[in-house]
Amino acid sequence: MRDAYVVGAGQSAYGSFPDESYRSLFRTAVEAAVDSVDHGIDLGAVDEAYVGTLGVGGRQIGLSAPAVTEHVGLDGTPATRVENACAASGYAVRQAVMAVRSGMADVVLAGGVEVMTDLSGDTVRYWLGVSGETEWERLSGTTFAGVYAQMASAHMREHGTTTDQLSAVAVKNHDNGARNPKAQLDFTCTLEEATAAPTVADPLTLYHCCPTTDGAAAVLVASEDVVDDYAADPVRVAGVGAAADRVGLFRRDSYTSIPASRRAADAAYDAAGVGPADLDFAEVHDCFAIAELLAYEDLRFCERGAAGPYVESGATEPDGELPVNTSGGLKSKGHPIGATGAGQVVEAFDQLTGRAGDRGLEAPAVGLTHNVGGSGGAAVVHVLEREDRRRAGP
Numbered sequence: 001m002r003d004a005y006v007v008g009a010g011q012s013a014y015g016s017f018p019d020e021s022y023r024s025l026f027r028t029a030v031e032a033a034v035d036s037v038d039h040g041i042d043l044g045a046v047d048e049a050y051v052g053t054l055g056v057g058g059r060q061i062g063l064s065a066p067a068v069t070e071h072v073g074l075d076g077t078p079a080t081r082v083e084n085a086c087a088a089s090g091y092a093v094r095q096a097v098m099a100v101r102s103g104m105a106d107v108v109l110a111g112g113v114e115v116m117t118d119l120s121g122d123t124v125r126y127w128l129g130v131s132g133e134t135e136w137e138r139l140s141g142t143t144f145a146g147v148y149a150q151m152a153s154a155h156m157r158e159h160g161t162t163t164d165q166l167s168a169v170a171v172k173n174h175d176n177g178a179r180n181p182k183a184q185l186d187f188t189c190t191l192e193e194a195t196a197a198p199t200v201a202d203p204l205t206l207y208h209c210c211p212t213t214d215g216a217a218a219v220l221v222a223s224e225d226v227v228d229d230y231a232a233d234p235v236r237v238a239g240v241g242a243a244a245d246r247v248g249l250f251r252r253d254s255y256t257s258i259p260a261s262r263r264a265a266d267a268a269y270d271a272a273g274v275g276p277a278d279l280d281f282a283e284v285h286d287c288f289a290i291a292e293l294l295a296y297e298d299l300r301f302c303e304r305g306a307a308g309p310y311v312e313s314g315a316t317e318p319d320g321e322l323p324v325n326t327s328g329g330l331k332s333k334g335h336p337i338g339a340t341g342a343g344q345v346v347e348a349f350d351q352l353t354g355r356a357g358d359r360g361l362e363a364p365a366v367g368l369t370h371n372v373g374g375s376g377g378a379a380v381v382h383v384l385e386r387e388d389r390r391r392a393g394p
Contacts, residue, residue, distance in 0.1 A: 003224040004100040005234040006384065008037035009349035011217035011342075014334035015184040016117035020214065022059060026051070026068040026113040029216035029339070033111075036355070037220065038232040043072065046220075047105035049079040050095040052088030052112030053338030056127040057119050068113060077109075085131035086287065088112055089217060090341025090371030090380040096221040097237050097382075106226045111218035112343075114336035124212050128337075131374040133248030145209055145288065147249050147375045149201035152290035154255035156203065158305065161293065163203055165308035167194035169289040170207040170331055172317060177328020179359040184213050184334030208289040213334030217342035219349070235352045238274070238366070239383035241267025247377035256305075258376035261285075261298035265370065265381045272366075272383040276300045279322060280364035281351055283344035285372040285379075286329040295370055296324075299381070318359065326351065326359045341371035345382060352386045365389035 010032020012025045034041055051065040060067045065079035082092040089112025096110035116124055129138035132147060155161045171191055177183035194207035220230075227234045243263035246252050252259070269275055276299065284299065286292035293307035301322055302310040310316070316324035327333045327347040330340060348367040350356040366385045373379065 001101040002103060004097045004237045005222050005224065005227045005231065006219055006237065006345065006349050007222045007227060007230040007234055008033040008041065008220035009218070009346040010036050011182060011339070011346045012215050013182045014213050014215035014336060017214045018118065022113045022115045023068055023071040025115070025214060025216040026111065026218070027072050029111055029218040030072045030109065033218040033220050037230050039230050041220065041230055043074060045107045046074060046077055046109045047107055048099050049074055049077055049109040050082050050092035051079065052082045052092040052341065053114055054083060054085060054088060054127065054131065056114055056116045056124065056337065059115065074109070084378045085373035086285070086335070086337050087341055087371045087373035087378045087380055088338045090344070090369070091242065091378070093219055093221070093342055093345050093382065094240050094242055094380050096219065097240055100221050100223045106223045108221045109218060110221060110342060111216065112338035112341065113216035114338040115214045116212040116336065117214050133251070136250065137248055143201065144375065145201040145204060148288040148290055149204045150249065151255050151294065152203050155290060155293065158256055159308065161308040163195050164191060165293070165312055166203070166208050166289040167191050168311045169286065169292045170194040172311070173286060173325050173329040173331040176318065176326050176359060177332025180328045180333055183328045183332050184211055185332045204288055204290070210287045210330040210335040213336040215334060215336035215339050215343070217339040217346050219342050219345050233353050233386065235349055235384050236387055237382060238385045239268040239270070239272025240381070241265060241271065242380040244378050245376055247374060249375050256294070258294055258298050258372060258379060260376050260379035261295060261370060261372060264379040265299045268381040268383045272385070274366060274383060278366050279368050280366050281323045281326060281361055282368040282370065283327060283347050284324055284370040286325060286331050287335055289331070291372065292324070292329065299368070299370060318361065323361060326356065326361065341369070341380065344369035344371060348384050352384060363389055
């Protein structure tokens with residue numbers, strides 16, 4: 001199969017934008033992706049498009065991919081909606097990579113979009129709930145915060161994880177998000193503020209939970225046959241892994257792991273020929289603080305049960321051994337459900353090509369993105385690399 005490369009990536013700002021539509025947000029993301037292509041690109045070169053969205057609020061559920069791609073001038077291009085809850089656009093990027101590797105396309109647009117802030121809190125909770133197990137979780141009144149609170153409580157009980165360790169995730173990600181001009185919650189917080197904040201679902205406080213967000217992200221993926229036409233410093237998609245699992249948390253064997261994450265990561269590592277020790281940074285799915293701690297363990301950054309001490313050690317800080325969520329993560333940058341996975345790839349592209357500004361790392365070579373749907377019903381992991389830097393070594 002042919003190699004696939006990210007040659008451009010961009011996103012809108014994340015936040016609340018009452019004057020924007022899902023079409024205009026997606027157009028902003030696509031324009032940013034086009035502008036990031038080293039040698040320029042005409043969208044007429046795009047052979048295929050994949051768009052991730054949950055369709056919060058019920059807007060344009062049918063034909064949602066053509067509805068946004070026609071708005072950027074791709075009305076003659078095959079466009080497919082991808083829906084895998086919060087992992088929708090992560091899977092859209094995977095579809096783009098598969099299309100390129102198979103030889104079906106040379107250039108593919110993958111992205112996602114969501115508008116969430118023009119609805120009442122009850123309505124948003126309803127739409128978030130449809131990504132959980134409908135009959136026994138949502139219809140019984142369990143919210144997503146409630147589901148992840150059960151995971152947090154179990155991790156505390158089994159491994160001694162503390163509220164301060166959950167709060168350390170929030171503090172780190174807010175510090176990172178404060179340096180991200182696209183972030184929704186671009187302010188810092190202290191450990192004391194995060195721990196003492198109002199309880200959302202015990203033991204999770206307000207600072208342990210991501211916001212609802214409007215936003216869009218777009219990624220341009222090209223084949224090895226045409227990559228030099230577009231990119232001076234291409235980012236190779238070295239490995240992709242994906243997995244599904246039982247949608248309902250109560251149907252799984254453990255509340256302290258997301259097995260789909262581990263299976264997806266192992267597949268991506270194997271395809272890329274790397275392991276966790278080879279990563280220079282990672283963007284992981286932190287819809288709640290406990291989700292980031294679980295990711296550390298499921299992605300093999302640390303041993304099972306050691307995530308709390310791992311974050312407290314500073315290992316995942318920007319100057320630590322493995323910086324995690326330099327974008328601010330879902331917690332600070334925001335979580336526009338359909339756009340989140342592609343947005344993680346945007347951050348990886350920016351880091352690997354030196355576009356990350358004040359939060360940029362020093363010449364990273366290999367990065368990972370990790371996107372989860374619901375409470376773990378689906379997961380997708382991408383390993384991306386700068387080949388020139390990896391060959392050069394430290």
